[in-house]
Amino acid sequence: MEPTASKNISFVSHSDMGGRADGVQIMVHRGYAYVGHGFSNGISVIDVRDPRKPRPVNFIACPPGTRALHLQTHGDLLLAVNAPSVWTMQEFQQDEKTYFGASPADSLKRQAGKFTSGLRVYDISSPEQPREIGFMPVHGIGPHRLWYVGGRYAYASIHFADFTDHVFSVIDLKDPTRPEVVGRWWLPGMWSGGGEAPTWPKGKRYALHHALVAGDLAFGAWRDGGLTILDIKDPTQPKLLAHRNTDPPFGGMTHSPLPLPDRNLLIVGDEATAPNCSEGLRYIWVCDIREPSNPVTIATMPQPQEADYCAKGGNFGSHNLHENRPGAFQSSRLVFATYYNAGVRVFDIENPFRPQEVGYYVPPNPTRMMDPRPNRPQVIQCCDCYVDREGFMYLTDPNAGLNILHYDGPLV
Template sequence: MTQLSKPEYSRNMRLIGHSHQGGRPDGVQVMVHRGFAYIGHMVSQGFSVVDVRDPRQPKTVNYVAAPPGTWSVHLQAHDDLLLVINARDLFADVRFADEKVYYTQSVGNTTADIQEKSWQSGLRIFDISSPEQPQEIAFLHIDGIGIHRIWYVGGRWAYVSALIDGFSDYILLTIDLANPRQPQVVGRWWLPGMHTAGGEKTDWEQNKRYALHHAIISGYTAYGCWRDGGLTLLDVTDRAAPQLISHRNWSPPFGGGTHTALPLPTRDLLVVLDEAVLDEQQDGEKLIWLFDIREPANPISIATFPQPNELDYVAKGAHFGPHNLHENRPGSFISDTLIFATYQNAGVRAYDISNPFQPKEAGALVPAAPARMMDKRPDRPQVIQSCDVFVDAQGIIYSTDYNGGLSIIEYLG
């Protein structure tokens, strides 16, 4: 058994396994499906497959490269399908060497002067009936920078955020997978002002970035997060023509970065997370909010989650604040009272929201600092940046890091 590094902090959680992902310890999104973890890379560009049927002894069994110049940071697995994004590797682009450019400006404007396309943009679809050996069966090409993130939990429809030609940044596309070997884009929706080719003009502040991070779909409602553009609830009964139900934006006065909206339909609640995107809270204090959505046309924030306070995480360096939530996917751990989140330099956190007006922290684990840096952007501090979190049906927590590999954690609460 591999010797595990001692976590910097833990409460009600313990580290039980770790993987360097075959020498590619940079990870973004992780999906655990049928005992295998599929991990999209930030620097290594492709994705890895890790056998976690014994979570204490994970084994990397495959790596699938991305095309040159292309990111595969996000992916989704369900049944026999694995959907993987293809987009321009923006963090390898000198234009984005300063991360403020990526997080505070329109990506479409920043990349408008690119003359020659040197990446693949679209959606790769793999057959994973043999989990450790993904076989590509289709590719959906889109014009533009590419896809950022996907929501797919089986069936006919997938939902992606994509930066396509003619738009300032990422918008919502609905994709028909009735035949997974012939996927088709059938609908799209964006915030007014984003369709630059249609003559639309932005009315937001210059240093704000309006872009769909992704949407989570529950029933016929898509809960979309638009970074500095806030939250939308969309009716997707007609996938070809989504309709706006409501739009809320609390930036300003808060710092924006709205990233993930997790519906809890049995309780008419919505957990909404604002991502911390700059070092030492240069983008302001970021929070996890709890909304009452009994009236979808009028979502109301009723509470915020407590922030880690056992030490001064702002002074620790790098990003301090929320990044992502475990998303209650079918086949994974599902709860409407226990919420898991990543907090970047403050690791992984669990929250009890039994009382929706008083969320409480129920557990935490901050992994050790990464042994080496995969992130090649200049002046990045060698500090843990817990990125994504997935909790399997047995309650085992899997969390990625941009540099530090896959942490496998047991919740003890």
């Protein structure tokens, strides 16, 4: 499969994942890829023990109207969200701003009973046959994204019915068959059930996309609400250390945090949510967090230059970052980022004040569309990237299936 542009990354193989070519978050664990879908409403299991010959082996369907787009693996556990399959619902098909520009909670009240909200826990000791062992129902839209790398606690963005949108939540997995929320934190104005009123402008969405945890600190990305750093030494009582927001003057949609604690750095990606750069460019920021109560922005990653991606169609800009998970390729120097219609990019931050782009791969456009929304451009929209210890890159897309690549530069 010939790329439209590439540098230091080579093609290895491709899979349409058994005809379900829409992929969002991907975990590669013990030789198997677990892929959450955006439209197919379930989880695919792909045998990638030989990355050159990926083989779909299972599909776990969600309840009706429900998707499991985000998931996490560690040890013998797979955690997956259950949330409304928003892109198949009439409320959101015509205008994405009804999703990105405000809380979708009010619109989804009209869909009550048509989807399932909660957290599912699977036993994956038999990797090809995940077995459900626990379910935590949530009254509300439910969870959006998770962080779990073992231990007692998982961390999630969850919408509860008495909040305006997703908030930071700590889930106790002492008994994985009975997960329960034991801690929460939110931006002021989000607890509508407690009488709080929104403090943000109309047309903005303050909601936790997700948080990553390093030590006793949780780094949260709150869409138009910016970045928070929380002290979670006591997981039941998170405490705010810092809150920063680049919107205004920049465009908001803070999406992906990546702490690099050994270097006292934090990478923060803002999501591009509008086509053709119509709402301006989005950036990946480098922050100095030597003093967690005062994060300081020191650089941005360079923007792709080999083509005019704003004119290509679809979204152009940052989406997800490879997360340095246990068992994966881990680096405090190389940052892997999906960039929607500009594929996947690799940045070297040996000098954090002057990041350099050292690799990229832009797959060809999809041959068919999985996206049910009308008038979507048939262009690549690379979504998530998992990098293993050997430099194999597992790249998802909402329409183009799973591309397995290899980073050919030095793994430093």
